[in-house]
Amino acid sequence: MGHYIANLRDIEFCLFDLLDRDSILGTSIYKDIDRATAMGMLEEIKRLAEKDLADSFIDGDRMGVDFNPATGDAKLPPSFIKSYRAYVDNGWGLIDAPVEVGGTLIPPSLRWAIAEMVLGSNPSVHIYASGFSFAHVAYALGNEKQKQLAKIMVEKDWGATMMLTEPEAGSDVGAGRSKAVEQPDGTWHITGTKRFITSGDSDLNENLIHFVLARPEGAGPGTKGLSLYLIPKFMFDFESGALGKRNGVYVTKVENKMGLNVSATC
Ligand SMILES: Cc1cc2nc3c(=O)[nH]c(=O)nc-3n(C[C@H](O)[C@H](O)[C@H](O)COP(=O)(O)OP(=O)(O)OC[C@H]3O[C@@H](n4cnc5c(N)ncnc54)[C@H](O)[C@@H]3O)c2cc1C
Known part of the structure; x- marks a missing residue:
């Protein structure tokens, strides 16, 4: 068991009882994504967040960034790279990408419900995947x-x-x-x-x-x-x-932080 357990019941309550997402899902521009599909996505990201992403959270904070001042290159722990790949290679980055170039069309509320679990489990995965946004x-x-x-x-x-x-x-x-x-x-x-x-x-x-x-x-x-x-x-x-x-843009220093150490603040 990892450090993170997602509260999917609470997320479902917020999305459907509080925000009435039933009124927009399965219709109009979101016709391909109904409540069952949305819940399927949430269940899958819960599984990924609790295991594959959470797995490297402690390594990421303890090992942090291996920075080489001579070359300006920053290397991350292999376990964190594995978590990042599990997120991106399973297509989750696409929920933040423009639909016109291959992004997944979902409502922002569902996108942020997914992001909540990624951020709770291993925030640096979400942060490094910002290229899609x-x-x-x-x-x-x-x-x-x-x-x-x-x-x-x-x-x-x-x-x-x-x-x-x-x-x-x-x-x-x-x-x-x-x-x-x-x-x-x-x-x-x-x-x-x-x-x-x-x-x-x-x-x-x-x-x-x-x-x-x-x-x-x-x-x-x-x-x-x-x-x-x-x-x-x-x-x-x-x-x-x-x-x-x-190109001629280089990192000269990585900040020492109190936490979120695998996220390179340069
Ligand atoms: C972990 C981390 C990641 C970051 N990532 C990025 C990034 O990706 N890209 C990026 O561009 N920046 C990034 N930042 C920088 C961040 O945006 C700045 O730290 C922030 O804008 C504050 O600027 P400063 O640190 O120079 O503090 P200052 O602006 O010097 O502020 C110092 C103190 O003075 C106060 N203060 C400032 N102005 C006033 C005012 N007019 N009146 C009253 N009080 C005031 C502030 O509240 C603060 O307490 C990051 C910072 C951190 C800590």
């Missing part, structure tokens, strides 16, 4: 190329980070000094230092897309002057997703 940002707000990147992120299970915080720019995110300079070929060079970046590096995914706030040259102060840039750890081919050369 970040693909939403690229898909919903991006141009055609960025939509294609979203598709590759989902297909290949690429990780993601949000790079907002900098030394002297935490709560006051608009004070960020990272700079973006447009190149003659339309690409951008980004310089700056970020800190406290969740999942900044790991050996879970073959590639990582950093969603980075930086100020384009000539833009005004504060949050309004910031733009969002997508920086890959490895350059890649937009058609096949094949990896190219290593």
